[in-house]
Amino acid sequence: MQELIKRAKELLEDGTVARVLGWKAGDLPYNPEPAYFDSTESLADFVYNGFCGANLSKYLIEASKLEGKTLVCLKPCDTYSFNQLLKEHRIDRDKAYVIGVGCKGKLDIERIRKMGIKGIEQISGAEMEDAADTLTISTIYGERSCKFADAMLERCHVCKGKEHQVYDELIGESKETKDADRFAEVARIEAMTPEEKFAFFQKELSKCIRCNACRNVCPACSCRKCVFDSNKFDSAQKANVDSFEEKMFHIIRAFHVAGRCTDCGECSRVCPQGIPLHLFNRKFIKDIDEFYGEYQAGMDVNAQSPLTDFTFGDVEPGIVGERG
Amino acid sequence: MYKIAKENLTALFRLIAGAQELYLPVKTADQVNFGAWSEDAEVDLDTLKSVKSPKDAFFPQSENLYTCRKDGKKISIEPEALKEQNFVIFGMKACDVRGVEVLDKVFLADPVDTFYAARRDHGTIVSMACHEPEESCFCKVFGIDCAEPAADVATWMVADQLYWKPLTEKGEALTKIVESVLEAADNADEKSVEEEKAAIRGIVEKLPYSNLSLGGWNGEVLTEKFDSALWEELYKPCLACGTCTFVCPTCQCYDIKDYDTGHGVQRYRCWDSCMYSDFTMMAHGNNRTSQMQRFRQRFMHKLVYFPANNDGMYSCVGCGRCVEKCPAALNIVKVIKAFEKQGGEKA
Numbered sequence A: 001m002q003e004l005i006k007r008a009k010e011l012l013e014d015g016t017v018a019r020v021l022g023w024k025a026g027d028l029p030y031n032p033e034p035a036y037f038d039s040t041e042s043l044a045d046f047v048y049n050g051f052c053g054a055n056l057s058k059y060l061i062e063a064s065k066l067e068g069k070t071l072v073c074l075k076p077c078d079t080y081s082f083n084q085l086l087k088e089h090r091i092d093r094d095k096a097y098v099i100g101v102g103c104k105g106k107l108d109i110e111r112i113r114k115m116g117i118k119g120i121e122q123i124s125g126a127e128m129e130d131a132a133d134t135l136t137i138s139t140i141y142g143e144r145s146c147k148f149a150d151a152m153l154e155r156c157h158v159c160k161g162k163e164h165q166v167y168d169e170l171i172g173e174s175k176e177t178k179d180a181d182r183f184a185e186v187a188r189i190e191a192m193t194p195e196e197k198f199a200f201f202q203k204e205l206s207k208c209i210r211c212n213a214c215r216n217v218c219p220a221c222s223c224r225k226c227v228f229d230s231n232k233f234d235s236a237q238k239a240n241v242d243s244f245e246e247k248m249f250h251i252i253r254a255f256h257v258a259g260r261c262t263d264c265g266e267c268s269r270v271c272p273q274g275i276p277l278h279l280f281n282r283k284f285i286k287d288i289d290e291f292y293g294e295y296q297a298g299m300d301v302n303a304q305s306p307l308t309d310f311t312f313g314d315v316e317p318g319i320v321g322e323r324g
Numbered sequence B: 001m002y003k004i005a006k007e008n009l010t011a012l013f014r015l016i017a018g019a020q021e022l023y024l025p026v027k028t029a030d031q032v033n034f035g036a037w038s039e040d041a042e043v044d045l046d047t048l049k050s051v052k053s054p055k056d057a058f059f060p061q062s063e064n065l066y067t068c069r070k071d072g073k074k075i076s077i078e079p080e081a082l083k084e085q086n087f088v089i090f091g092m093k094a095c096d097v098r099g100v101e102v103l104d105k106v107f108l109a110d111p112v113d114t115f116y117a118a119r120r121d122h123g124t125i126v127s128m129a130c131h132e133p134e135e136s137c138f139c140k141v142f143g144i145d146c147a148e149p150a151a152d153v154a155t156w157m158v159a160d161q162l163y164w165k166p167l168t169e170k171g172e173a174l175t176k177i178v179e180s181v182l183e184a185a186d187n188a189d190e191k192s193v194e195e196e197k198a199a200i201r202g203i204v205e206k207l208p209y210s211n212l213s214l215g216g217w218n219g220e221v222l223t224e225k226f227d228s229a230l231w232e233e234l235y236k237p238c239l240a241c242g243t244c245t246f247v248c249p250t251c252q253c254y255d256i257k258d259y260d261t262g263h264g265v266q267r268y269r270c271w272d273s274c275m276y277s278d279f280t281m282m283a284h285g286n287n288r289t290s291q292m293q294r295f296r297q298r299f300m301h302k303l304v305y306f307p308a309n310n311d312g313m314y315s316c317v318g319c320g321r322c323v324e325k326c327p328a329a330l331n332i333v334k335v336i337k338a339f340e341k342q343g344g345e346k347a
Helices: A002-013 A056-063 A076-087 A109-114 A184-190 A194-205 A213-217 A244-257 A266-270 A278-292 A319-323 B006-019 B094-107 B114-122 B169-181 B187-206 B222-226 B230-234 B243-247 B291-309 B321-325 B332-346
Strands: A019-024 A033-037 A070-074 A096-101 A120-124 A134-139 A142-147 A169-171 B002-005 B021-028 B031-036 B062-071 B074-079 B087-092 B123-128 B153-158 B161-166 B254-260 B264-271
Touching: A002 A019, A002 A070, A002 A096, A002 A169, A019 A056, A033 A056, A056 A070, A056 A076, A070 A076, A076 A096, A184 A278, A194 A244, A213 A244, A213 A266, A244 A278, A266 A278, B002 B006, B002 B169, B006 B021, B006 B087, B006 B161, B006 B169, B087 B094, B094 B114, B094 B123, B114 B123, B123 B169, B153 B169, B153 B187, B161 B169, B161 B187, B222 B291, B230 B291, B230 B332, B243 B321, B291 B332, B321 B332
Parallel strands: A019 A070, A070 A096, A096 A169, B021 B087, B087 B123, B123 B153
Antiparallel strands: A019 A033, A120 A134, A134 A142, B002 B161, B021 B031, B062 B074, B062 B264, B153 B161, B254 B264
């Protein structure tokens, strides 16, 4: 982290960048927030640790409109989102100075809470430099510990790899944290009967409070005006009398980001109700892989997206009926 | 005071549910929220905070107001019936009970909101002391004692006993319904409840936010706070989602909308969020045109406008849900601290 701060100071001082987009230390051990730093003094609050899960790519849509370059800290998985936003002309490459920051997996405070750990005062082992595989957590109710891997975000268990897809320079070591099959859960749901599938999603989506956090955090959801923010339809952003709307919201969103979703996992990270929203997107990714060949959105800015490309080898639409 | 063994709580719930509707913390798909009791509901009294506050019991996220139906040239209007059945909401925490008092100030003031008033009339609140408060809690800052919650009936879970203390007429009436499963508490029981209260208060003293200062926040500081340059900095990471407002026990803004049923209109109201772009939109457009303004609105409402209109009462109760749930790790505590820090630097 010190190296990162040092470099950020240099780039601010020599005028290469006008501001730094990173994370600011929170007031609890686990709540750093995305933040802009305009001066070398303000970097005193800069932090980069295991709780910096937030993907900063989407903030660049606004930062691209500002004067001068923005130094942005991107983890390997965040760089896929950055590339996808570039491809969609939503951000300006010339306005960004990308520092690819090392990542050894990011932590999910909700998972720690689910272990019954509460009254948290300190968490050690979450610092980036630390190679600890155990977190030591001091709480009002005594000292607790847990494995780093058990407290990781779901997305880190299916990590896309430690390589940054785009960067101006790299700082810090990364580690592959993959220990699960990305499509295992999708396959498990595919194997369900239609009734079981419906019951599964009904149970999960019935928790939705229509806070729109999944949409607002999603780098693929970058429409200037979302259809769900329109007053012209019965689809406005708030709750409806009809619980069907929650399902419609999530299904439409999944369709709209299909082929563009990089599987960054932010939707599931931010959901206050712990809905595994990434499963919708991952189902589309799995189908796209099977129908059109393996494709990872955000890997190559110049690659043609399978859903906006036509080849004679494409599957016929009837495949949906045949597969059941 | 009465008591009932923890293992007999199902009998208690069955008895209440036999007489009235019963809502309590229920775990569904791994998350605890207030929901209707049923024999197969997974009741969870150990999780301190439900994701959503229990305010839905009195002010549902979405509710129908009336339905219009068009049949040829005939138009009929059917108002939605008011709540007529009694119900019990069990397991509310002290902060959430105060949250209802905040809502009362809005909905029971003239003109009275009849939908809300009907639910308040028919609802009996059974609160529960917070056995193990958490680091995101700051109810003490608002003068709330989570060891001794207000309500119609207050309860304490101590080891394997639930202690039950009716505090109002409604509470006495509910106690009558369930008295067959309650035992009278003796002096030793009174003592263990007092010990539990002392233990809870001891923990509250240790919480990191318990000494948060509200100095400088009151109904008089409107212009000074409104014009502060700090908002421009503070709002920056805000995603403009409605999480903070929808998990909040005191957020009370709602929107009224029409749903086209194909053969008429269903007019309903649903929670609104000051974080949303069409919040309080009027015919001329919207008077808050940036996210900074919308972000500022939320905290000004809780800490300045509400106290200005309600004898100094803040419309935050320190439940800490926003602290836990904001996707960008923003919250009212950080706002209060940022202003305090700035004030300190000035002086």
